[in-house]
Amino acid sequence: MSQRYYNQMWADAQHELSDLLAEELPAEPLSPQKDRVVFVQRVATLYVRYIQICRKLVEVHDLLLHPQKRRVVRASLDAVMGRVLELKNEMVEKEFSEYHYMDDILYALKLTPAKLEIPIPHYFLNDVSKTAQDRKGMLMDIFKMMEAIKSLDSVTLEEMTQEEAIKIIQSAERARQGRLRAKLLQEISRSKRKDAETADTISAAICIQKAWRSYIQRRKTQHEERIFLGMVMDSKYLEPCPDEIAVLAAEADTRIKQKEYEEAYQKSVQLVVNELREMEAYDMSLTLKSQIQQWFFECRNATGAFPEYPSEEDGGSSLIFEEKTPEQLKTEIDENEEKPISRNYSSKSKKTEGKEKLKKGVEAEEEAGLKMLPSAFLPDLEAGNKVYTDVWKNRDESENFSQKHEVELIKEEMRKVVEAEVRVQVDEQMRQELAEMKLAVDKDKGVKPKTNAKKKKGSKSGKKKEKDLTADRSLESLCQELVEQGLLKQTNNVRMQDYLGEYSYLGTTLRQNDIEPMPSLSDVRQVLSLYAVLPLGSPAVHEKAPLIKALLLVGPSGVGKKMLVHAICQETGSTLFDLSPLNTAGKYPGKDGLAMMLHMVFKVARLLQPSVILIEDAEKMFYKKTPAAETELDPKRLKKNLPELLKLIKGEDRVLVIGTTKDPHSADVESLCKMYTKIILIPRPDYSSRYVLWKKLIMKEGGEVTFALDLSSLAKNSDGYTPGHMVQAIRSVLTKKRILQQARKPLTAREFIPALAKLDPVFQEEEEALKSWYAKTPLGKKRIKAAAGKEEELPPPPKGKTTKTKKKK
Ligand SMILES: Nc1ncnc2c1ncn2[C@@H]1O[C@H](COP(=O)(O)OP(=O)(O)OP(=O)(O)O)[C@@H](O)[C@H]1O
Structure with a gap:
């Protein structure tokens, strides 16, 4: 497909995404939902819609050429996948089940079940860092070496027992005798053939030809009839058509180009960064310094004292230029010193907070109604959507037919990186300067300059570190x-x-x-x-x-x-x-x-x-x-x-x-x-799965699925058997000899039954036992509790559930 196609697909996905975001983050927060079924249905619909976006983004990311666009798509794709997982988790929490059934939603959204498959991005395997690649390569070498050693070991004669050696000699001797006998028989038949030459060979040949030709023609006509009736696929459609091959070749070509473009982009980034460091870093540092100095004095004028310099962990001077008044900033810094908080959206404190909320929330939820759990991915989705709308949506790309990177955009992006580098250096200098100024001005008042010692202590006392028992080994x-x-x-x-x-x-x-x-x-x-x-x-x-x-x-x-x-x-x-x-x-x-x-x-x-x-x-x-x-x-x-x-x-x-x-x-x-x-x-397969399994597994083992093979009755008769059993039965039937015989003796369902009968199926009791075991797991218990509550009254009261559960058990 052309790049235009993927660009359009990206636009469609973003459009759908912004619609979803508008629904998920309305101006006025949604009121809690009292009806569990309605709530789960809403979450499930969102889930299915996110999967559709995910499918599109996976395809776009796989075959889009533009390196900068691919980065934006990747960020959105990660966020969409995360959101899909969050929604799944939401359904698990509210329905107390790992499995959810969405056929009604598929029907409402006019989608086929295949659209519910979770897409697996190609970048999981293709975009791997150089170090990771090297490490995997090293591991593969070790595996190869071990295999070679093993095969050498198995060849050594020492391991061969006397019995094995005798068996080999015996079979070689029997083969030699067999060959001699065959030669003798061949001689006899040749001499017999010479005797028969006198017979009327021509009439015999015509007779055979007649029979053979009519047989071939009947088979051909039968096959053509079936193709005509749409019962059999024409063989020309079974092998990939030239267009399909061309598309695959074009895709492979695109992936090679992607790598070239990516390399060119990386080089360009390096060049731009160097250029910015040379040309703009100095001016940046001057402007920053003057701004920070101005802030020192403004603060002193407003509060009567020099401010505390924001620490490195808080973001240094970048914190100063968030749109805040000096007083606000001072109170914030003071608060920070008392109880260090994390500003990161995805920080651990926020996560644990979320978990605590989750626990408490379950009880409160029952009274107020059901609400969505806090999301870590919605902010990322919003950010991705904003980048798309601001930068890419209306971009004029008439000059960029080849879809290579754009240097101006790299500059914009890298300017922020260089600014951050400069800011770190400037912060260090300005921190020093502020300390000196405080010393000079506050010395007379006898005020001790504050240090960040307390903070540093706090940061040190982190989590328990694991001991490295193999520090000296590669x-x-x-x-x-x-x-x-x-x-x-x-x-x-x-x-x-x-x-x-x-x-x-x-x-x-x-x-x-x-x-x-x-x-x-x-x-x-x-x-x-x-x-x-x-x-x-x-x-x-x-x-x-x-x-x-x-x-x-x-x-x-x-x-x-x-x-x-x-x-x-x-x-x-x-x-x-x-x-x-x-x-x-x-x-x-x-x-x-x-x-x-x-x-x-x-x-x-x-x-x-x-x-x-x-x-x-x-x-x-x-x-x-x-x-x-x-x-x-x-x-x-x-x-x-x-x-x-x-x-x-x-x-x-x-x-x-x-x-x-x-x-x-x-x-x-x-x-x-x-x-x-x-x-x-994991259950044993149902009828439709068994049907597919028989068909595909037989084909995989070299069997041919023809009209003579009644897959439906095979699937029906193999209720209770697992795919493992099916593989065993197929392998025992489809021997090399049987595979060669297929042309004149097609496979039939009956052949597989004796092989299956030798195996024990999964009996109903075994499956019931697994189900009742599952009911003892935390989620199983919750589900039973919820079901019991539902039977009693709606909404389920927290008390009285246990008695009912016990009865059920
Ligand atoms: N859904 C499936 N589709 C195709 N092949 C399958 C499927 N399930 C199982 N198989 C095949 O069945 C055989 C047995 O599978 P596997 O060994 O993974 O089962 P298992 O559940 O781990 O068994 P066990 O509990 O005995 O170890 C394998 O050859 C596997 O490829």
Whole structure:
């Protein structure tokens, strides 16, 4: 597509965004909503609309050439993704469920279910810093080296047992005898053929030709008929058409150009900064100094004393030139000294404030009605929208056909950067000057000049610092050790889109009839894209969106828990660590060994971020009672240390712990839920998902889906089986020989049934048990409470819920 197309798409997205912002931030704040259903419906509609904008911005950012525009788009994209996460969180808080069904909204907005897929920006993998690239390269080298060593080990003859050697010799000997026998048979048949030459070869050939030609023609006509009736796709449409190939080539070309333009932009920025430093920095410092001196005297005239110079953390002299009177400023600085506050929108104090408010708010909410939680992304969205309107919306670009950067804009931007640099130097000088002036003027009055000692003390007493146990070791040696120990692993090449699953169309209808629907596999894919892929891929989203440090995937064997973990890593370029109890058993023994292992994993995970720490069989770590057979493995050894280390993960560390379990019952629910703040229940596939799974998985394994293969009855008969079971059944049926036979003997549904029958499906009881386990988790409990309250009366009273819940349980 042309650049004009992407520019137009960007304009559309911004237009929609400004409409949404007008709705979200009205001049008069919205009054609290008493009806929970209406409130959730409003949030869900906003959520769907933001996803549509997100989809557009992802496409625009991927293929727009102009480097400065791409920066603005990226900022908006991050903010939109963050807002989507906030809205999801809002729905979870108000509906007490991780899954939400929006078919009615899709219908109202005239959208297809595919439009609800969470888009994954290409920049997660493409726009990676040079250091990150180098580190990943180093890791790949280590993996290759380890593979080479392993393959060498497997070739060594020492490992071959006598039995294996005999088997090889035997099979070679049998092959030799077979070859001899075949040669003999060939000779015999050749001599027989010579004898038959006398027969009427011509009439025989005609007979065969007749039969063959009529067979071929019948097949051809049948196929043409099906194409004509629209039952089969014409093969010319199955392979990419020349236009499609041309579009893909153009896109690849655009991406190469993007890189060139970006380099040119970076060079230009450097040139402009140097030029500004040379030409304008001196004048800037003079103007600043005179302004600050003027402020000193104005303050003294107004208040009778020289002011306190704003500290560096408060922004230095930039604070002075915010539009305020000197008195206002003085009182503000005095207040600041008494109780240091943070001015940053996204600062931690604000976050904790938000959390406290959240807790208190739940009770107050019940009385006043429902309100949206405070947003960290709306200010960013507003700022992005303003930049678009002020700079880009009406920009005349008739001279910039190639869409290269604009130097004037760089100058405007960099002037602020250089000014900030100059301001730091000027502040230092002026602070000195002010101290001298105070000393000279106030000395006679016997006033001691104030120092910032108190503040500095405060800033020092920060959070507890982690001890670096491996300060003397390089990252490479740490990685090598972790790979050797099997704690750092290579990820499988699967993407989120490979996790198949169809949309469930009945969600809202069932909920309206008070039946809790089971989520579909496409819901699972969506939730994980939201909770894991977006925050791991985007630093901005990870820092400001509701922080998820650990999530737990619960589901029967074969529903794709591991596959999802690998897909998350692939989509975000994450490094995969494996701290599963079975994988760590016997490694790094003792208390110190354990501390060292965890320290190394978390240190490398932070340095190579984004990182995923996989804990398979997560229930083992929290066993109520360790089974006798496993006591030697000591599966609970990480139970204490791991949650503590999790506490040290902050917004800037893109590290996510993902636990998987198929047997959560054997774990202590409370401690499991304390560590894993998000719990995602993965169900067995429903009919429509099974239909898609059979079709795609058979094709993936080399099978051909023809009319002879009744996918519908196969999907119906495989109720209860997971995708893992299906893969097993398909692999056992589709042997190399069977694949070759397909042309004359097409696959049928019946062939897969015996293979399936050998496997145990997920029984209804097992699924019910998982559901009832989920009801014991914090969110499950809340949902039951809310449902019980709803049954009693509306709105639900805070008292009396517990009794009802108990009854239900
Ligand atoms: N939705 C899906 N789409 C395509 N393939 C799937 C899907 N779910 C699972 N699979 C395939 O099924 C097989 C089993 O999946 P996986 O090992 O991830 O399951 P699991 O839930 O981790 O099992 P377990 O609990 O036994 O470890 C894999 O080959 C995987 O590729």
